[in-house]
Amino acid sequence: MESVRFHHWLSRLFGFHRTNKDLQPRLTTQRLAVDNGIDRRKAARIHYPEQGAIGDLPEIHYLGHPMRIQDISLGGTCLIDDLDFLQGNAGNNITLDLVWRDLTVPQACMIVAVGFNKRHIRFLDLDTQSYVRLTLLLKPGYLGMRMRRLNLEGAHHIQVGAEEMWVGTSGEAITAFPRIDANFPLGEMTLYGRTVLVYEKAPPVYKQQYSDGLPGQRIREALLHDLLIFAVNIRNPTDTLKELINCLTDAYLDYQRNRQ
Amino acid sequence: MKPQGQVSFDHFQPKIKPGRILPQGSKIIYETSEPFNQIILPIELADLLVLCTGQFSMRDIVEKIYKRQGVVHFKSVFNTIYRLKDRGFLENGFELIDSPTRTHMIEPHQSILLRPVVEVFFGQRITNDKTHPLIFYFLSMSLIVLALLGLQSIPRDLLTTKFLRINGSYALGILYFVGLSSILLSLKSFIKAIMLLFITGRVYNFRLAVNLFGIHFKVGNESLFLLLNKLYLTIFHLSLTLSHFVGVSVLYWLSPNLPLYDQSLYIAMILTLIDLNPFSESEFSLFFKALCEDDGLNRLTAYIPNKNLLSVLSPSTNSRYQGIVLAYWHLAALWLLSTGWVLTQLAYHNLALARYSLETDPWLEKGAVLILGSLFVLSVGTTLRGLADVVLPYLARPIKNRYHRLVRRLKSSGSPEFTTESLVLTLRDLPLFSYFSNPLLEKIIKSSQVRSFPPGTRVINKGDVGRHMFVLLRGALAVQRPGPKGKETVGEILPISIFGEVAVIEDIRRTADVVTQEACVVLEIPAQVIRETSAESQYIREINDFKNAIMVAQYFASAPMFRNLPEDIVQLFLNFGKIEAIKENEVIFYQGSRGDGFYLLIRGAVGVSINGIQVKKIQQGGFFGETSVIADIPRTATVTALENTLLLRISNDAFWEIITQNIEMAMFIESVSEMRIMEDIELLNRGIPQQGQMVG
Numbered sequence: 001m002e003s004v005r006f007h008h009w010l011s012r013l014f015g016f017h018r019t020n021k022d023l024q025p026r027l028t029t030q031r032l033a034v035d036n037g038i039d040r041r042k043a044a045r046i047h048y049p050e051q052g053a054i055g056d057l058p059e060i061h062y063l064g065h066p067m068r069i070q071d072i073s074l075g076g077t078c079l080i081d082d083l084d085f086l087q088g089n090a091g092n093n094i095t096l097d098l099v100w101r102d103l104t105v106p107q108a109c110m111i112v113a114v115g116f117n118k119r120h121i122r123f124l125d126l127d128t129q130s131y132v133r134l135t136l137l138l139k140p141g142y143l144g145m146r147m148r149r150l151n152l153e154g155a156h157h158i159q160v161g162a163e164e165m166w167v168g169t170s171g172e173a174i175t176a177f178p179r180i181d182a183n184f185p186l187g188e189m190t191l192y193g194r195t196v197l198v199y200e201k202a203p204p205v206y207k208q209q210y211s212d213g214l215p216g217q218r219i220r221e222a223l224l225h226d227l228l229i230f231a232v233n234i235r236n237p238t239d240t241l242k243e244l245i246n247c248l249t250d251a252y253l254d255y256q257r258n259r260q
Numbered sequence: 261m262k263p264q265g266q267v268s269f270d271h272f273q274p275k276i277k278p279g280r281i282l283p284q285g286s287k288i289i290y291e292t293s294e295p296f297n298q299i300i301l302p303i304e305l306a307d308l309l310v311l312c313t314g315q316f317s318m319r320d321i322v323e324k325i326y327k328r329q330g331v332v333h334f335k336s337v338f339n340t341i342y343r344l345k346d347r348g349f350l351e352n353g354f355e356l357i358d359s360p361t362r363t364h365m366i367e368p369h370q371s372i373l374l375r376p377v378v379e380v381f382f383g384q385r386i387t388n389d390k391t392h393p394l395i396f397y398f399l400s401m402s403l404i405v406l407a408l409l410g411l412q413s414i415p416r417d418l419l420t421t422k423f424l425r426i427n428g429s430y431a432l433g434i435l436y437f438v439g440l441s442s443i444l445l446s447l448k449s450f451i452k453a454i455m456l457l458f459i460t461g462r463v464y465n466f467r468l469a470v471n472l473f474g475i476h477f478k479v480g481n482e483s484l485f486l487l488l489n490k491l492y493l494t495i496f497h498l499s500l501t502l503s504h505f506v507g508v509s510v511l512y513w514l515s516p517n518l519p520l521y522d523q524s525l526y527i528a529m530i531l532t533l534i535d536l537n538p539f540s541e542s543e544f545s546l547f548f549k550a551l552c553e554d555d556g557l558n559r560l561t562a563y564i565p566n567k568n569l570l571s572v573l574s575p576s577t578n579s580r581y582q583g584i585v586l587a588y589w590h591l592a593a594l595w596l597l598s599t600g601w602v603l604t605q606l607a608y609h610n611l612a613l614a615r616y617s618l619e620t621d622p623w624l625e626k627g628a629v630l631i632l633g634s635l636f637v638l639s640v641g642t643t644l645r646g647l648a649d650v651v652l653p654y655l656a657r658p659i660k661n662r663y664h665r666l667v668r669r670l671k672s673s674g675s676p677e678f679t680t681e682s683l684v685l686t687l688r689d690l691p692l693f694s695y696f697s698n699p700l701l702e703k704i705i706k707s708s709q710v711r712s713f714p715p716g717t718r719v720i721n722k723g724d725v726g727r728h729m730f731v732l733l734r735g736a737l738a739v740q741r742p743g744p745k746g747k748e749t750v751g752e753i754l755p756i757s758i759f760g761e762v763a764v765i766e767d768i769r770r771t772a773d774v775v776t777q778e779a780c781v782v783l784e785i786p787a788q789v790i791r792e793t794s795a796e797s798q799y800i801r802e803i804n805d806f807k808n809a810i811m812v813a814q815y816f817a818s819a820p821m822f823r824n825l826p827e828d829i830v831q832l833f834l835n836f837g838k839i840e841a842i843k844e845n846e847v848i849f850y851q852g853s854r855g856d857g858f859y860l861l862i863r864g865a866v867g868v869s870i871n872g873i874q875v876k877k878i879q880q881g882g883f884f885g886e887t888s889v890i891a892d893i894p895r896t897a898t899v900t901a902l903e904n905t906l907l908l909r910i911s912n913d914a915f916w917e918i919i920t921q922n923i924e925m926a927m928f929i930e931s932v933s934e935m936r937i938m939e940d941i942e943l944l945n946r947g948i949p950q951q952g953q954m955v956g
Contacts, residue, residue: 148328150307152310154313157277157279157313158310159280160280162283165283169304169329171302171303190286195286
């Protein structure tokens with residue numbers, strides 16, 4: 001702490017506010033697009049955690065009955081309907097309720113495809129409130145979908161100092177550390193330029209000093225929420241990654257319990 | 261000329277030395293041992309390291325990265341490969357030819373005076389888990405204060421002292437010089453190691469180095485990447501630069517009766533001047549490099565010529581760094597003056613005695629004088645060479661331009677009489693005429709006329725119905741169009757180029773004026789002849805293909821950014837591209853829609869609008885649609901044809917296939933994309949009215 005304060009007043013005193021960016025990741029088209037929110041797309045879908053709607057994600061009810069959701073986008077949703085609750089055929093129009101934390105919106109929809117237990121639904125004229133809220137949720141989900149595991153096939157010359165490494169296209173990263181003991185972090189996740197350490201039995205904390213927190217400090221709830229959506233949207237997650245997602249989910253539920 | 265055994269970037273098969281990737285947030289550290297070395301890279305480049313097995317060429321690697329990630333950051337890849345080569349991470353780095361468009365500023369060359377002849381490594385690293393910025397700060401500040409106090413005690417007549425003449429002997433002087441500079445350089449490295457340990461917690465690569473100044477202990481700069489704070493960087497480099505004076509001052513404060521105080525100060529001063537040399541790798545240039553290097557400068561590195569840092573930086577480089585750049589220039593000028601003064605004084609006060617010594621002294625003394633004389637000449641030469649690196653390019657630019665113009669003129673006026681044979685040979689080099697056989701070309705030329713035009717003559721008038729196509733054989737032409745402020749020059753035509761071909765392909769009126777800038781010689785080919793002969797040619801199956809070939813070839817010949825593309829790449833564009841005619845006011849694509857192609861604007865003009873507001877106009881010869889293809893994002897703007905427009909549309913897959921063949925062109929397109937996206941962001945930040953959602 002002392003060194004942080006020392007650094008702070010000296011920097012101000014001498015006017016050196018900026019750090020040396022020599023070795024910072026450089027700007028790329030992808031980073032520029034992602035950082036400035038011009039990469040939003042209609043087709044991007046958000047996957048739901050196995051536990052169902054969490055955080056700001058909406059629940060979907062049909063005739064008052066909560067449905068299991070596979071994913072949602074601005075265009076529609078995919079519901080898991082094992083018991084054939086919807087009882088509709090492709091082309092049928094139905095009304096679903098989008099249940100947000102503070103608001104329930106009846107939404108006109110059409111069933112566009114019926115699978116074994118999946119019902120593909122298209123939103124007809126999506127309500128403005130839902131549109132705006134879903135648009136905001138798309139970004140972390142979209143970034144999660146772009147993650148892939150570092151493929152070391154054929155690279156006998158390189159060792160990786162981590163159990164697993166997942167890489168995004170604009171600086172997002174997930175590193176799973178080898179298990180040493182319970183006090184050692186399970187891994188670290190980088191999203192929106194913030195690197196966060198994830199522990200098994202403790203809330204995630206910032207790894208470095210950022211404008212919104214100090215090293216070792218609990219991360220903001222909004223960041224945890226986006227990290228969770230980001231993580232559950234990663235394709236083909238491994239068991240290690242699933243473990244990280246579970247830790248994030250537990251932490252998020254803890255945050256919610258504490259708030260209540 | 262390409263050195264033997266070296267390959268171009270595209271064909272280079274990089275093989276990285278075995279090592280470890282250490283993930284650090286959004287960055288990775290790549291670490292090798294023996295010698296211990298580290299490089300820090302953006303995490304997106306982890307795939308690049310993994311693919312550097314020595315089995316794949318850069319083209320293959322770029323293609324594989326695209327398949328894995330869906331995007332490729334071409335400039336990062338390009339710069340990273342050269343950085344890996346420069347830093348010795350590539351086993352076969354020597355095979356990679358140095359790109360003429362690349363700068364060495366990332367790793368400035370070390371001064372010849374301090375360049376080690378032999379280096380012996382004796383330690384890899386010392387690490388300390390905890391850093392102590394406070395101790396570092398007080399240690400470095402104490403050094404600065406001590407050095408400043410030491411500087412106060414420098415006698416005014418120091419420069420009049422006979423340099424390195426001890427007890428009437430230059431040989432003794434050289435021995436003293438080697439001994440003391442070895443001690444001072446070792447002391448500096450020792451201080452550096454301690455400071456790095458306190459501020460970064462690690463020091464790497466301990467070695468013994470032998471150079472012109474003796475044998476001394478040395479530590480690497482590898483852990484400096486952890487020192488991100490500019491204040492710490494400043495005091496780190498400043499205290500190291502002054503450390504030579506600290507050594508001498510402390511020594512003589514502790515033992516005031518020690519002899520040779522003047523000579524010791526002289527040696528400390530020379531070592532300090534070398535540390536301040538702005539033209540080579542010194543504390544001074546490393547410090548300014550750290551201050552100036554940012555994303556903006558890195559973006560330029562692929563395109564600026566091969567120069568040292570000082571010549572790369574100009575006040576116009578980046579307005580954010582104007583102050584730093586100006587300070588650098590002024591301090592460099594001050595260094596030149598000081599060094600010049602010291603060297604002049606050295607020569608003035610020592611030359612006569614040295615000459616006398618050469619005539620009268622024994623051979624040992626004569627040898628010592630010769631060594632000192634050589635060192636003096638080397639110092640002067642090094643200084644002048646550094647200065648020339650900076651100044652000459654600025655002086656040479658206008659001369660170079662004139663020379664090129666003269667060569668071009670001489671080339672085009674080589675054959676005063678244009679015979680049919682010489683014209684066949686000339687036209688054969690043009691891509692368009694390569695479709696024709698020699699007899700056909702002869703037929704075309706025989707039906708054509710060679711005409712001369714004085715400067716300022718209109719060869720083509722806007723609005724006239726075109727009946728001829730032209731080939732510029734000599735001189736220079738300007739393409740002019742009416743603009744808001746009268747006639748605007750929209751392009752330049754240089755020999756040997758085709759122009760005025762549009763009217764030949766379609767019966768439409770001329771779209772621009774073409775005016776001679778100097779005396780010109782032009783081959784005037786009647787359109788009717790082209791139409792007849794093109795139908796006869798066995799190489800051209802359909803007249804439409806011929807039209808496309810003309811239009812696309814003309815685009816690549818006239819568009820400034822693509823003018824120098826190799827012919828095989830132009831051919832790829834021709835093979836993969838599809839000509840599309842768009843009517844005025846027709847929308848080519850909408851903001852937020854899926855990016856499904858890259859467009860070259862063959863003819864006409866398009867308007868670019870964001871959120872319903874037109875922000876830009878792209879003219880004939882430009883391109884658009886690259887951002888969403890390169891970054892794999894939806895269209896960032898709506899593009900509408902402002903007039904009847906012809907486009908060459910390249911699908912996403914074809915685009916990637918083409919640009920992976922020419923990574924320099926890919927980097928150029930990437931730069932334009934970055935520039936455009938930053939302009940859009942600036943406009944959005946300024947508050948373009950939100951008429952619709954960006955998702956479209």
